[in-house]
Amino acid sequence: MDVLFQPLLSIFDQPKMVVMWVIGAVLIFLAIKKEMEPTLLLPMGFGAILVNLPESGAKSVIDALFQVGIEYHELFPLILFIGIGAMIDFEPLLTNPKLMFFGAAAQFGIFFTLGAASLLGFAPNDAASIAIIGAADGPTAIYVAQILKSNFLPAIMVAAYSYMALVPIVQPPIIKLCTTKAERKIKMAYEGKKVSKTTKILFPIIITMIVGVVAPDSVALIGFLMFGNLIRECGVLNSLSETAQNVLANLITIFLGITIASKMTANEFLRVETLLIMGLGLVAFVFDTFGGIMLAKFMNLFLKKNKINPMIGAAGISAFPMSARVVHKMGLEEDNQNFLLMHSIGVNVSGQIASVIAGGLILAFYGN
Amino acid sequence: MFEIDFQAFLDALPNIGKGYLGIFAVTAVIVLIVYMFNTIPEKVYEHERKKDEAKKNK
Numbered sequence: 001m002d003v004l005f006q007p008l009l010s011i012f013d014q015p016k017m018v019v020m021w022v023i024g025a026v027l028i029f030l031a032i033k034k035e036m037e038p039t040l041l042l043p044m045g046f047g048a049i050l051v052n053l054p055e056s057g058a059k060s061v062i063d064a065l066f067q068v069g070i071e072y073h074e075l076f077p078l079i080l081f082i083g084i085g086a087m088i089d090f091e092p093l094l095t096n097p098k099l100m101f102f103g104a105a106a107q108f109g110i111f112f113t114l115g116a117a118s119l120l121g122f123a124p125n126d127a128a129s130i131a132i133i134g135a136a137d138g139p140t141a142i143y144v145a146q147i148l149k150s151n152f153l154p155a156i157m158v159a160a161y162s163y164m165a166l167v168p169i170v171q172p173p174i175i176k177l178c179t180t181k182a183e184r185k186i187k188m189a190y191e192g193k194k195v196s197k198t199t200k201i202l203f204p205i206i207i208t209m210i211v212g213v214v215a216p217d218s219v220a221l222i223g224f225l226m227f228g229n230l231i232r233e234c235g236v237l238n239s240l241s242e243t244a245q246n247v248l249a250n251l252i253t254i255f256l257g258i259t260i261a262s263k264m265t266a267n268e269f270l271r272v273e274t275l276l277i278m279g280l281g282l283v284a285f286v287f288d289t290f291g292g293i294m295l296a297k298f299m300n301l302f303l304k305k306n307k308i309n310p311m312i313g314a315a316g317i318s319a320f321p322m323s324a325r326v327v328h329k330m331g332l333e334e335d336n337q338n339f340l341l342m343h344s345i346g347v348n349v350s351g352q353i354a355s356v357i358a359g360g361l362i363l364a365f366y367g368n
Numbered sequence: 369m370f371e372i373d374f375q376a377f378l379d380a381l382p383n384i385g386k387g388y389l390g391i392f393a394v395t396a397v398i399v400l401i402v403y404m405f406n407t408i409p410e411k412v413y414e415h416e417r418k419k420d421e422a423k424k425n426k
Contacts, residue, residue, distance in 0.1 A: 097402035104395040111384040118380040121373045127380065199405040206401055214394050353398070354391055361390050365383040 016266035017052045023269070024048035027158075036165035039250075040138065040257045044158065047261020048269075059262070066262040069255055074146050076256045077139030078224045083249025084139070084352075085228025086241050088320070090203055092346035095193040099312075099343065101295060103350030106316025107358045108291025109134035109284035114362075117280055122273075126150050128366040130277055133160045134284030135355035136167075136317040142260075143221055144359045148366055154263035155274040159281030167322040170282070171314055172330060174289045179310050183297070184334045186309040190342045200233040211357055217367055218360020225356060285317065292316035292347070315344040318351035 027045030031038035050058040069076035093099055110131045117127035129150035132141050141160040145153050163170060175184075204226035212219040232241045263269070292313030300307050311330055315323045324344035331340040 094402060094406070097399045097406070100395050100399050100402075101392070104391040107391050108388065111388045114387075115377055115380055115384055119372060119374065119377040121371050121376065124376070124380070127376075193406075195406070199402075202405060203402070207398060210397055210401070211394060214390070350395075354395060357391050357394050358387065361387045365387065 014054070014266065016270050017054065019270060020052040020264065020266045021049050023264075024052070030162075030165070037161050039253045040161045040260075041165065043254060043257025044161070044260050044264070047258040048264040050258075051261055051265055059265075062258060062262040065255060065259040069259050070142065070146055074143045074220070076252055076259060077142045078220055080139050080249060080252045080256060081221060081224040082228035082231075083244045083246075083252065084320075085204070085225040085230075086232045086244035087249070088225075088229055088232075088349050088352065090200065090229065090349055091195050092342050093349050094195045094199060094203060095191065096343070096346055099346040100350040100353070102292050102313045102316040102347040103318070103352070103354035104316070104357075105295035105313060106288045106292030106347075106351050107134065107354050108294075109286065109288030109317070110355075110358050110362070112287040113280050113284040116283060120276065120280075123151075125366055126152055128362050129153075129156055130280050131284065132156075132359055132362055133163065133277075133281040134288050134317075135359055136160070136164055136285065136288060136319040136323070137352065137355045137359075138164065138256075140221060140318075140355055140359045142256075144362055147217075147363060152273060152277055154260065154269050155271075155277040156281075157260045158264075159278050162278075163281050163285045164319045164322070167285075167317070167319045168326050170285050171289050171317075171323065171326050174286055175293065175311055175314050175327070175330060178290060178293045179297075181334065183300075183310050184330065185338060186307050187335070187338050188309055188312070188340060188343050189306070190339070192342075197233070197235065201230065204229040204233070207353065211353075211360060215357060215360025215364050217363035218356055221356045221359060222353070225352070288317040289314045292351075309338075309340055309343070312340055312343045312347050315347040316351040316354065318348070318355040320348050320352055321345065323351070324348035 024045045027041045027048065030036045031042035031045060047062060050056060051062055113134050114127055114131035117130045122130060125148040129145035129148045129152065132144040133156055135141055138160050141156055145156045150156060208223050208226045211222040228244050231237045231244055293310045296308045296310035296313035300310065309331065311327045315327045317323050324341065327344040328341040331338040
């Protein structure tokens with residue numbers, strides 16, 4: 001009987017485990033009931049319960065997945081990037097390249113949070129890893145935090161994915177706070193220019209080379225993203241493109257979610273710092289939004305006609321495509337003829353590229 | 369932890385500045401190149417369109 005009751009009794013020795021069950025249940029609830037990033041929050045929630053059962057036999061299996069998929073050259077996030085690259089259509093960006101500057105501006109939250117985390121006493125590698133939550137891009141956050149050997153990887157991952165899911169709740173109040181009603185009503189004409197196939201094929205190759213030269217540490221990230229996009233755009237690998245977009249991305253997402261849970265043991269996760277990191281993650285998202293909007297407002301100072309709706313700047317955080325949808329919806333709420341979707345999608349995909357560049361630069365500064 | 373470390377903040381400032389400006393610099397290069405792409409391909413696009421049409425007619 002001792003064999004049966006020993007694990008059960010050990011719960012009383014480790015009440016923190018019960019807290020982790022509750023956290024796991026909350027993540028599962030948010031995934032199913034609120035449909036918040038269910039592809040990741042559900043496996044993470046279930047995994048959090050799995051690894052926090054007394055004498056859990058699943059822990060070693062999930063640890064093995066972590067070693068192979070994340071610890072060993074960050075394979076899972078990188079492979080997931082192939083799928084993401086295959087999903088992205090850069091055409092709205094290629095027809096209006098200046099939109100890319102909004103993607104750059106909307107990385108402001110990363111650097112603001114880097115300062116805030118440093119001020120709060122986090123070690124440089126941890127501060128940089130926390131800051132990258134502002135990339136609003138799960139794989140980039142995991143990749144950077146893992147390479148920098150952050151002690152707070154699980155909290156960073158949970159924060160990154162939670163806030164991505166919360167973009168429709170986090171962004172609108174910030175956008176409203178930073179813009180006037182008249183600004184939100186600005187209509188932007190969309191010139192549906194055609195982009196040649198050659199341009200679409202050259203784009204991922206050239207971007208990889210440029211970013212690779214400037215930030216060599218980000219070559220793997222940008223390279224895998226652009227490899228996926230090249231498969232999509234080349235026109236001769238349609239079945240591979242479909243596989244990358246669906247089967248590959250889904251498969252890796254299943255493993256990634258549950259693998260992250262290997263670090264969600266009570267001892268590693270239940271720390272005061274976790275709450276602080278969640279708070280800093282929110283700060284990063286808020287200031288990303290602020291940065292993008294402010295650049296648009298600044299540019300409007302110099303534009304006599306064809307003014308920019310500052311809301312599209314907020315789509316520069318790379319939470320794709322939620323952020324673009326939020327901006328489009330807010331535009332329609334102000335004026336039912338104000339269609340901002342193509343502009344905000346263009347800004348949103350540029351945010352994807354800019355966040356990877358930011359990740360590369362952070363690695364260049366703190367990686368050694 | 370939780371002690372305000374002003375020195376760490378000051379140490380981070382150069383990286384904050386270089387990092388944020390660095391993104392804009394890289395972006396500017398990319399934007400320039402995309403504009404170059406967009407000026408060249410009018411003819412290329414026309415050529416591709418004709419090729420596609422010829423394929424369809426076959």
